[in-house]
Amino acid sequence: MDGNGRWATRRMLPRVAGHKMGLDALRNCVRRCGDIGVNVLTVFAFSSENWKRPIEEVAGLLDLLALALAREVPLLQAEGVRIHFIGDRSGLPPKMQAGLAQAEALTSGNSRLVFNVCFNYGGRWDIAQAAARLAAEGQPITEASLGAATALAHVPDPDLVIRTGGEHRISNFLLWQSAYAEFHFSEKLWPEFDAQALDDAIADFNQRERRFGKTSDQVRGAPHREAA
Ligand code: FPP
Numbered sequence: 001m002d003g004n005g006r007w008a009t010r011r012m013l014p015r016v017a018g019h020k021m022g023l024d025a026l027r028n029c030v031r032r033c034g035d036i037g038v039n040v041l042t043v044f045a046f047s048s049e050n051w052k053r054p055i056e057e058v059a060g061l062l063d064l065l066a067l068a069l070a071r072e073v074p075l076l077q078a079e080g081v082r083i084h085f086i087g088d089r090s091g092l093p094p095k096m097q098a099g100l101a102q103a104e105a106l107t108s109g110n111s112r113l114v115f116n117v118c119f120n121y122g123g124r125w126d127i128a129q130a131a132a133r134l135a136a137e138g139q140p141i142t143e144a145s146l147g148a149a150t151a152l153a154h155v156p157d158p159d160l161v162i163r164t165g166g167e168h169r170i171s172n173f174l175l176w177q178s179a180y181a182e183f184h185f186s187e188k189l190w191p192e193f194d195a196q197a198l199d200d201a202i203a204d205f206n207q208r209e210r211r212f213g214k215t216s217d218q219v220r221g222a223p224h225r226e227a228a
Pocket of ligand 1 (some may be wrong): 001002003004005006007019020022023026044045046047050061064065066068117165190
């Protein structure tokens with residue numbers, strides 16, 4: 001959800017105002033996903049590296065998370081959305097940790113849309129915590145066991161990863177899980193990313209041919225010679 005800061009700066013507003021508009025855009029995106037039958041939505045709300053931002057911006061994002069817990073979670077519950085928070089919770093204030101657990105427990109019976117909010121998350125953190133857990137348990141480290149130990153093991157790998165704000169990089173998001181994802185880069189700043197923009201991204205995705213290592217002929221079911 002990149003571009004909140006630029007959206008605010010262009011309007012001579014503090015960066016936190018952009019994050020507030022970003023929360024509105026996120027609410028609309030969750031609704032649209034539920035309406036069009038997306039099963040899983042995972043968003044990057046705060047990275048392991050975002051602590052390096054100015055203290056007032058970090059405080060603003062933590063306040064926004066607290067606000068979202070109080071104001072948005074009842075709406076998610078009413079709309080049949082199940083929320084999970086993904087990331088290193090030990091780095092968050094204890095009261096906030098309790099709020100995250102409460103929101104997850106409240107919505108745990110919902111299945112219309114699984115909504116993963118990555119907060120204090122990094123793809124490298126996830127791979128490292130998964131490997132450390134397996135090592136501590138004396139388990140062998142394989143692709144299957146490592147994948148099952150990651151923080152997103154409760155959902156399938158993403159089909160589509162969208163980055164807004166015109167940047168073309170992954171910035172430590174879903175490093176393990178996006179191995180075969182399709183990427184869509186939008187020039188729109190996140191607060192401007194509306195239902196139409198989401199539909200456009202999905203239409204773009206639907207044009208792609210996903211080969212998962214196979215050839216185009218194989219994927220299309222064209223006749224081919226077996227390997228000798
Ligand atoms: C990146 O844009 C965005 C963030 C670091 C925060 C994303 C948060 C939200 C959309 C609000 C939802 C929040 C919660 C707590 C659920 P940027 O600030 O890097 O934008 P820039 O590249 O224009 O500076």
